[in-house]
Amino acid sequence: MTVRTRFAPSPTGYLHVGGARTALFCYLHARKHGGQFVLRIEDTDLERSTAESVNAILEGMTWLGLDYDEGPFYQTQRFDRYNAVIDELLSKGLAYRCDCPKERLEKLRVDQMARKQKPRYDGHCRHRPVDPETPHVIRFKNPDDGVVIVDDLIRGRVPFSNAELDDLIIRRSDGAPTYNLSVVVDDADMAITHVIRGDDHLNNTPRQINILHALGFEPPRYSHVPMILGDDGARLSKRHGAVSVIAYRDMGYLPEALLNYLVRLGWSHGDEEIFSVERMIELFEISDVNKSASSFNTSKLDWLNQQYLQNAEPARVARLLSPHMGRLDIDPSTGPDLVDVIKAQAARAKTLVELAEISAFCYRDFETFDEGSAKKHLRLVAREPLEKLRAAFDLLALEDWTPEQLKRVVERITEELAVNMGKVAQPLRVAIVGRAASPGIEETLMLVGKEATLRRIDKALVYIAERGGEG
Numbered sequence: 001m002t003v004r005t006r007f008a009p010s011p012t013g014y015l016h017v018g019g020a021r022t023a024l025f026c027y028l029h030a031r032k033h034g035g036q037f038v039l040r041i042e043d044t045d046l047e048r049s050t051a052e053s054v055n056a057i058l059e060g061m062t063w064l065g066l067d068y069d070e071g072p073f074y075q076t077q078r079f080d081r082y083n084a085v086i087d088e089l090l091s092k093g094l095a096y097r098c099d100c101p102k103e104r105l106e107k108l109r110v111d112q113m114a115r116k117q118k119p120r121y122d123g124h125c126r127h128r129p130v131d132p133e134t135p136h137v138i139r140f141k142n143p144d145d146g147v148v149i150v151d152d153l154i155r156g157r158v159p160f161s162n163a164e165l166d167d168l169i170i171r172r173s174d175g176a177p178t179y180n181l182s183v184v185v186d187d188a189d190m191a192i193t194h195v196i197r198g199d200d201h202l203n204n205t206p207r208q209i210n211i212l213h214a215l216g217f218e219p220p221r222y223s224h225v226p227m228i229l230g231d232d233g234a235r236l237s238k239r240h241g242a243v244s245v246i247a248y249r250d251m252g253y254l255p256e257a258l259l260n261y262l263v264r265l266g267w268s269h270g271d272e273e274i275f276s277v278e279r280m281i282e283l284f285e286i287s288d289v290n291k292s293a294s295s296f297n298t299s300k301l302d303w304l305n306q307q308y309l310q311n312a313e314p315a316r317v318a319r320l321l322s323p324h325m326g327r328l329d330i331d332p333s334t335g336p337d338l339v340d341v342i343k344a345q346a347a348r349a350k351t352l353v354e355l356a357e358i359s360a361f362c363y364r365d366f367e368t369f370d371e372g373s374a375k376k377h378l379r380l381v382a383r384e385p386l387e388k389l390r391a392a393f394d395l396l397a398l399e400d401w402t403p404e405q406l407k408r409v410v411e412r413i414t415e416e417l418a419v420n421m422g423k424v425a426q427p428l429r430v431a432i433v434g435r436a437a438s439p440g441i442e443e444t445l446m447l448v449g450k451e452a453t454l455r456r457i458d459k460a461l462v463y464i465a466e467r468g469g470e471g
């Protein structure tokens, strides 16, 4: 039997990290077993589904590289099929029309609540003839007794008593099939062998199994993935910050870092932290996913992203970094090769956004010095080293603007002044970068270039003259 999984988002918002993790688990399970991964868009809720949301989901999947083998299938294009199945259930006496007015259902609910019973439809119309021409819904005739066992690959056996389940509506009065019906028909028609989804659907599963049995289909295996919590223990939501996958792209995370982070939310393999997608496919077992919820932890994601940034191919990072430079109004073609900047800087940034920010100095003069760095390093004592450096750099021909020559200049002036290297290099660094942190000094000078170096040293000298204070 070929393993087939599906990711079945409702397009009522962006692709959020919880959905992306579910999609990743579906993808990994299919790939691990040499199977297929299907994408199905559950857009039957016409009021809440939007084309933008479909696009956001597809964009998120593409960015993460979660390639699907089939789909996207759209449920709105399959209404005829769902209606044919509903008619089949009706004709076999496995479903029935119900025209109970709202008031009756409401009174039933209130009475049941007063008796401390779980509100459920009482089967009033099961044995009543209902005129098909009057407004009505169709209900599935749920078995009255017995137990449905959900043999969940993550949670184990979860029994549901049929007495707890009522006759669920499978077609609304406006003629639209409902979620539980369309999911069941699709899972059967698409030959899905493994349903992996959020555990908010666990209560739907016994209902879906009953419908599948009524239609003569073998239910798939189910795995209900626990939810993701925010750092305060509440279900992860917008209130905790970004939850959309595309927002993570825009914040400068690499897709492989986010995937690595997501797979570790609720799954682990010994104390390994770094998993390429190939390694995930090799090791992932859906039955090893934790039963309990996991918490989203941004600093862990930052750490992973930094690892991936350092090890990624610089030319690729350059392509991904360009738009972030663009957001700072920097056109990287106007300065040093972005690949050289990345080689010098990648280890210093957690995200592409940060990498762009700390690299801006290579392309344009900064506006103000970092206060702490200037206070410490742009003092009167720094004037002489800076003046000497400026004079020496000015004398260097452009073809001598090389790491070796630049290093020699800095060393020579350090020796002349008989001070330690920091007393020369740190003021120089603050002068040309604006703050005390940067790559090695000669690499930094290379990236900034001669003209800007001289101009920025001048600016630092002015700063010292005006505000350099004593010492």
Ligand code: GLU
Pocket: 007, 008, 009, 010, 042, 183, 196, 197, 198, 201
């Ligand atoms: N469309 C459902 C949702 O987005 C998922 C249904 C399923 O996986 O069975 O929550």
